[in-house]
Amino acid sequence: MYSALHAVTYAKSTGVFDLTFLLVLFPAASAAVLLLGGRRTDRWGHLLGCAAPLASFVIGVIEFFALISRDGGQSRQLDQHLWTWVPVAGFHANVNVLLDPLSITFVLLITGVGSLIHIYSVGYMEHDPDRRRFFGELNLFVAAMLLLVLADNYLLLYVGWEGVGLASYLLIGFWSHKPSAAVAAKKAFLVNRVGDVGLSIAIMLMFATFGTFSFSGVFTAVHGPGVRSGTMLAIGLMLLLGACGKSAQAPLQSWLLDAMEGPTPVSALIHAATMVTAGVYLVARSGAIYDVSPHARLAVEIVGAVTLTMGAIIGCAHDDIKKVLAASTMSQIGYMMLAVGLGPGVYAIGIMHLLTHGFFKANMFLGAGSVMHGNNDEVNMRRYGGLRKLMPVTFVTFGFGYLAIIGIIPFSGFFSKDKIIESALDKGGATGDLFGAVAIAGAGLTAFYMTRLMIMTFFGVKRWPRDVHPHESPKIMLIPMAILAAGSLLAGYLLVLGGSLQHFLTPSVGSSIEQGAHTISPWVLSVITLAVVLGGVAAAWWLVGRKPVPAEPPTHVTLATKAARRSLLGDDINESIFMHPGAYLTRALVFFDNRGVDGMVNGLAALVGGSSARLRRTQTGFVRSYALSMLAGALAIAVSLLLVRVG
Amino acid sequence: MRVDYYLYLSAVLFTIGAVGVLVRRNAIVVFMCVELMLNAVNLSLVTFARLNGSLDGQIIAFFVMVVAAAEVVVGLAIIMSIFRSRRSASVDDANLLKY
């Protein structure tokens, strides 16, 4: 724990840690080459595109081992100063990269999973004429994401934050000639912008309150006296708003399902494994701020719990395989949010779920991509069925991911999700029990929709049209899937074993809660959870697996199902609250500008012109009228002279 | 009889001339009215000379006559040329300056 006068300081990087900047530079340079090089690089572009994240991964691994080889006496938080970015009076922003346990964890996830997905994409995008651009943008994403997790201050983090948003925008809209893709890309960017407003307000609040926005400065200053809890709550809530935007948490969740318009590797890398978890990273990184503001933590927990449930419900209703997975991502991130919201000591568990989820969800997305690849890019699960025989490798790897996500022992999801449920219940009080119950119910729902997905895709009878010939994907796609499947199985062990991850992350996010303070024994809880999960599986089999899947979704369904199919009315709410009034407001303002503001200006001009024209009418051209007015004028002048003389 | 009766007479004649300018439309008659006004002023100038005991007023009246003669020459020539082009001597018809 932080002590009141404990200042957070980072050691200056030396030796191998001076290579940290290369982590970002490799993919950034590769992206620049691929995007600026044009068609000349078409031939070897994808190779460079794969090499860049791999190179970063290698450096990441080297630095990881260098980091764990530093013993307790040495700081495991190493800051590398690159250049001074914005120096204005007190506002001093550096471009510094911070290598600490939390960031290296993310670096390994991003570059590791990222490399695999890059390799997979070589096969997946083989027939696309713009494959080089795809790799360029994917590299751009990796660079931005690495910058996000390596930044040592919030402003630089913000650069990465928007950078991944840009990459996400570009990649969702990769097939921008499809109107749906263009709209989805725009929607993702806009919703993220709303979240970004939160992040920028948070940074401004930090600057106005502490005079700094570097991690070390802020984390030191939060414990100073004179820090008002209201301010901390505001900062926490604003950070949460940012996190909600990026991580598709309620109320900013609506963009994620549409984002599935992007190519499937993009969904795997950006909208499952890495970018959408940036919100979790942000909250975990800002642990020091949430530590001092219980109300902000509660808000994080509520957001997590609500989204967890919403995602699970939405996942149950959709027929689009990618959308089901996207809803599941929302739901799983809800778990992570719930975990990091639980406060001191649970951050590490949230991160652990993030890592395991990174493996199994990426794995399943790649699997879904493989299924689509073999089915003429069909995404509707009602057109699948019985694919396990035609696509055995995909089926097996997908199955690993499936078992991991529903949390079957010994797959990775079991370890991380169980811990979250456990921590929620350990929080105690009414909220703790509620969140625990929600988490357990969520596990059941997860089991239900994932089983439904498995059944509709891989089991049953074939339902695809006659001209479709499902086939297994090429090796270059299967190998990454296999590696990720292995990760889905093993990651849990490696991370949980002896609390290794939690210990490792302690310098960054604080130590874990003390053992032995459980309200329910972990064993009992595991059994309960497993039972609920199996109940979910059974329910799915009962409702979906027993009878043939209809080709069209049934129309006579309950209102709740209809709402779930419409993603719990997320878009409808946005449209009726923001879009339609906004469109009216815009139209009214354009009208007002043309008629009101400009009308006033032009009206003034017309008034002058008009009165001149009217005045002109007195020039009748009749000499006698002029003579009359002259005489009248002479009379008036004479009278006034006389009056002046007399008066 | 007081000398200033001439001035009253002059004023009356001037006003009649002015009204004539305003109400008549025949350009030549208008011109005559202008001459009447000039004559009225001349009368008052001569009277002023008598009142002041100096010849300057008479001199000015003389100049007025000369200038009036010049003015009549030019003015009538203008009326002639207008009449030639428009077959009308009405001042109301010459309204090219209308807005």
Place this chain on the structure above:
Amino acid sequence: MTTLPAHSGFPWVMVIGLLPLLGVAGILLLPKAREAEARMIALGASVVTFAASIGMAIDYKVSGKPFQFTQDYTWIKAFGAHYALGVDGIALALILMTTALTPICVLASWHDAERLSPDDEASSGRGPRLFFSLLLATETLVIGVFGSLDVFFFYVLFEAMLIPMYFLIGSFGGPRRSYAAVKFLLYSLVGGLLMLVAVIGLYVTSAHQLGHGTFDYRVLINQVHISHHEQIALFLGFFIAFAIKAPLWPFHTWLPDAASEAPTGTAVMLVGVLDKVGTFGFLRFCIPLFPYASKLFAPYILGLCVTGILYGALVAIGQKDLKRLVAYSSVSHFGFIALGVFAFTTQGGSGATLYMVNHGFSTGALFLVVGFLASRRGSRMVDDFGGVAKVAPWLGAMVLIAGLSALSLPGLSTFVSEFLVLVGTFTVHRWFAVVGIAGIVLAAVYVLWMVQRTIHGPVTRAVEGFRDLSLREAWVIGPVMLAIVFLGVNPKPLLDRINPSIQRVNVDVRHGDPLPGAAIHCVRLPTRSSAAYSSSLTLSLAAARCPTGYVEFTSHVTLTSISTGSTVK
């Protein structure tokens, strides 16, 4: 007060100002048969000017005198008008931006002033010679405005600037060019006349105090003390003139017309360069000369700025014409600039100055890409496009990057300035900043919606034949993009020069920047046990943050204790 040195250093400003005029002379000497070479001369002259301004920037001493490369000659002795030139960091940055954008404007207008036929009667007077001479003349005048250190000289150039721009719009623009040009001229003249009244008032005030009237800027700020009532009146005169020029809401309606009717190069010159004179005027004249009035009106002006930010963005969303959309986005951006200026903080002021530079490039880029699109399609309507990215990927990418720079994407230059402006405002006027931040969401709406409807989506029939960027276009847009990225990644060289000047501008309005809220709390509650430690910590922090040496505190802390606290580090 000590007398100020009349001349210092190499007269860079004059040289830079005269170089375009040399170009004008060269162009006017061209025979009609070779008039197409006017553009070569213009390009050469403007590039040389840019090189000279780089020389000036290198020669500029970051920690040198407030105004460098000064020259001072009596111009009209009868009323103390001087030919006085010199630059501070703010003027330096803006002159650099001006000279950098002019060659781009020249190159962008390469074919805009061509005659339809050699003996085209309708355009007999409006050949390339006229166009490029006017463009270069505008550059000279703008440089003069930025470099002028005499109020009267400034005023003369400020008004003279209208003339070439009037003809540039009115002779070479679109179908409604005369309406737009006259509107631009009348609007600016109204402001200019108000300013003239204020300029005369300034002279009268100085004559009362010094015995002899002067327009010398440095004498006016250092030796003349203007009473509060006079400040209010004179401030309004200057402010309205600059607000029209900038343009600030609600004086903006000339901009969409002028910018949309002007040819591309002219539009860049107008919105990118010329309009900065308005916001520059706030910093150069309004605040240092009338600190009391500036403080008095600041809340209302900030209200106008915030209204303008949201209003401009919302109206931009509703535009169907691409150029008008860009023009309205500029109205929004000028709101940000003025917001930073009138926050009176170093962050706000430096951010605003940097924003002026960045806005020149970013809006310039937008006008350029819109010009590229319009020249291919023959229409500026959003609905006439679609799917450009598929047909002409480079063009599409440029549209996208220009748009991203308009929505202040981090990593691009506009982000740094916009964030500085908002932070600078946030520390003193929290709610204005928060409302202003909403503008960045709206910016994303208008940019992305424009992008979606023009370069994304299915390829429409009219767009099918689009060729990608030509070499000339690449040379036009390339340097702008480079500047946008470079200033986004490394704005330090520019900021280092701007910061001291901004602190001098604000010194009469606010002594140093406000301290962080937490630090003030520490000092307010000295009974806390850990106060001793933390206050010394935060005060040293505060002292480090206030290079001017001023620290402003809330009422019940005596200033002496604070100043000792802040000097003992």
Place this chain on the structure above:
Amino acid sequence: MTSTVLAAASSGAPATMHEAVLFWLLAPIAVAAAIGLVVARSAVHAAMMLAAVMMCLAAFYTAENAPFLAVVQVVVYTGAVLMLFLFVLMLIGVDSTESLMETLRGQRVAAGVIGLAFSILLLAAIDGGIASFHPKGVVSAEAGKGNVAAIAQLLFSRYVFAFEATSALLITAGLGAMVLAHRERTSARQTQQERMQERASRGGAAIAPLPGPGVYADHDAIDTPALLPDGTIAALSVPSYLQVSSAQPRREDPELGA
């Protein structure tokens, strides 16, 4: 009478009884003539009225010790200027009597009201301003040289520049009048042959000379129309400006009836 008036005037400034008689005799005539000028229908009548006013004024000038001006008034004004008016009237048509209908709305009323007000104002001003004056008379200013010589001396000394300027003005005016009245010929003058050809090309009766007026036993005036063989009137036999309704051949005449 004139000599007595002159004698009376020459003695001094104050008006004598003779002058009073002259004034009260001629002033009403002048005013009446002026009013007549304004209301006369015919321009020729108006000119006559103006002549009357001018003659009255000439008489007043003699009474006021300004014999030179009186002569100039008669010779130049009444003699030359007014004749010029009459010449122009003849040129543009004597019969062009204007209708007395006013075309400008309210012009007459306004002119009357403003004229009345103006005259009241003038009269009041004279009444207020001149009452204190005591006329000095011009005799002393003539210094015994007589009126004409005294004026001449002033004209050629103090007012010589004005005099010269006036002469220049007169010459300019004369030239101006010539320029204005001069009609530029726009086409070549028609020869007699061309006129004949034009007439022949028109055809019909126009080739022969126009018929002369009728010559009858009791009428042979130029306005008497001739009769055609069928007994109808030959319209062309009478000039258009003489065709008046009264000038019809008397049908009741038995010899002419056939």
